Amino acid sequence: MIPKVAARGQHVGGLLRYLYGPGKREEHRGPRLVACWAPERSLAGLEPVMGADGGRDFRALTRLLEQPVRAGQYPPAQPVWHCSVRNHASDRILSDSEWADIAREMVAGAGLAPHGDTRAVRWVAVRHATDHIHIVATLVRQDGTTVWLPTTEWRRCQTTARRLEARYGLRRVGPPDHTAHRYPHGGEINKAIRKGRTSTPRDDLRRRVRTAAAAAGTEDEFFDVLRRDGVLVRLRTSPHDGQITGYAVALPGIRTAADQQPIYFSGGKLAADLTLPKLRIRWGADPDPTPRPPKPAINRHARATALRQATQATQRAAPVIKDGARGDQTGVQATVAATADLLATLAYASEGDWPGPLHRAADHFDRAARGRYGRVAAPTSRSLDLRSQARLIWLMGRISGDEDAYAALRLVLQLARLADAIEELRAAQQRLHQARDARVAAEALRRIAAGAQTPVALTATTRPTPPRTVGGGRRTRPGRPTAGR
Numbered sequence: 001m002i003p004k005v006a007a008r009g010q011h012v013g014g015l016l017r018y019l020y021g022p023g024k025r026e027e028h029r030g031p032r033l034v035a036c037w038a039p040e041r042s043l044a045g046l047e048p049v050m051g052a053d054g055g056r057d058f059r060a061l062t063r064l065l066e067q068p069v070r071a072g073q074y075p076p077a078q079p080v081w082h083c084s085v086r087n088h089a090s091d092r093i094l095s096d097s098e099w100a101d102i103a104r105e106m107v108a109g110a111g112l113a114p115h116g117d118t119r120a121v122r123w124v125a126v127r128h129a130t131d132h133i134h135i136v137a138t139l140v141r142q143d144g145t146t147v148w149l150p151t152t153e154w155r156r157c158q159t160t161a162r163r164l165e166a167r168y169g170l171r172r173v174g175p176p177d178h179t180a181h182r183y184p185h186g187g188e189i190n191k192a193i194r195k196g197r198t199s200t201p202r203d204d205l206r207r208r209v210r211t212a213a214a215a216a217g218t219e220d221e222f223f224d225v226l227r228r229d230g231v232l233v234r235l236r237t238s239p240h241d242g243q244i245t246g247y248a249v250a251l252p253g254i255r256t257a258a259d260q261q262p263i264y265f266s267g268g269k270l271a272a273d274l275t276l277p278k279l280r281i282r283w284g285a286d287p288d289p290t291p292r293p294p295k296p297a298i299n300r301h302a303r304a305t306a307l308r309q310a311t312q313a314t315q316r317a318a319p320v321i322k323d324g325a326r327g328d329q330t331g332v333q334a335t336v337a338a339t340a341d342l343l344a345t346l347a348y349a350s351e352g353d354w355p356g357p358l359h360r361a362a363d364h365f366d367r368a369a370r371g372r373y374g375r376v377a378a379p380t381s382r383s384l385d386l387r388s389q390a391r392l393i394w395l396m397g398r399i400s401g402d403e404d405a406y407a408a409l410r411l412v413l414q415l416a417r418l419a420d421a422i423e424e425l426r427a428a429q430q431r432l433h434q435a436r437d438a439r440v441a442a443e444a445l446r447r448i449a450a451g452a453q454t455p456v457a458l459t460a461t462t463r464p465t466p467p468r469t470v471g472g473g474r475r476t477r478p479g480r481p482t483a484g485r
Helices: 012-021 059-071 098-109 154-167 186-195 200-213 220-230 276-283 300-325 332-351 358-370 381-395 402-428 431-450
Strands: 002-005 032-036 078-087 124-127 132-138 232-237 244-250
Touching: 002 154, 012 059, 012 078, 012 132, 012 200, 032 098, 059 124, 059 132, 078 098, 078 402, 098 154, 098 332, 098 402, 186 200, 200 220, 200 244, 200 332, 200 358, 200 381, 220 232, 220 244, 220 276, 244 276, 276 381, 300 332, 300 381, 300 402, 332 381, 358 402, 358 431, 402 431
Parallel strands: none
Antiparallel strands: 002 078, 032 124, 078 132, 124 132, 232 244
């Protein structure tokens, strides 16, 4: 259940006309009131009257809702509060009486009309679809005082929604876990559709930066990998000591329309854990000042050997994650994040820059593995071992034959089992969005391991983008959580 609090408004009548109207795409069906501020009032008496011309007269209902505002001492400039409450598509269809109870609980939870307060604000709930209602209220109580809600009243609505999900047996959305990607804006999605791109630049850059971070052991290697991948890199330095404090990346062919300059994204605009300070924590301090060993010999047999070693390291990591689900979480987050790096480099070795099924599974896996608020756990010996395996896979280059492809499939299957353990861990932590991403990743990896989609290197080709689905991203208002995000 997702409550969405809209921006404050001025005109009750205009909002009611929209809710009772056909909608933007004729999606409003059978609009009607299901609840109001006074349980003893007849809803039929409050319904806007249908005129001879087929139009409705909203004046009486608008007057009743605005009456406290007109009589108030210091009414707000924007007195109209509007909240929609929507169920998931898989939920059962609720009756009008059930939606009425939900509306009463929501206005009480938001602090507008506490239970038993007969002098609270006036409000109505309109239903014009099977899966959601709209609650319209005016922010002046019937005793003339104004209700000054905090800008975070949506948190109260979210808390109420979690309680109602349990009461009515609806799909549990779970509280926000602050682990979602930085999704593209609507303008980015529209531009990508016009250009015929398979993903937005933000999504493309996040995938490349995540792979480079997994393949590198230091920030110098990180920037070198990005530049060799054709990514434009701009460094930010401190004006005091000249130290590098951040970075931004851009794709060469993506430029602004006005002055044809590259469009740069900082690491934090791609994902919360891709800022330079957090990447430094991920890599850890290198205690050994000696130079790194030279690049290993690359051939098909060596590549298969590296993949088998990574499979063994993943098998050793599984008990650690399972113990974390049972309560022992020491070093678990660092291990989980390192396995996401391993899958990122495997996806690159299998599919290159083409955002194929393994890349998409890695994207879900990365979301499931991310720490809350982008926090990065200090590295452990096990996480450093997994990251060294990830770097070795990247150094070995693209998968190209039967022997290394078979070893890759074994690793994919083991990562699917690891995703199951991560799902159990996140469910135990009540981080339900991440648990769902882990389940999606596990199912996708099993399909690949079963041979439905083979992880052998494919030719990157331009593919048509379905309308409005570039990268699967959608823009939401700041502070307004969405289902699964």
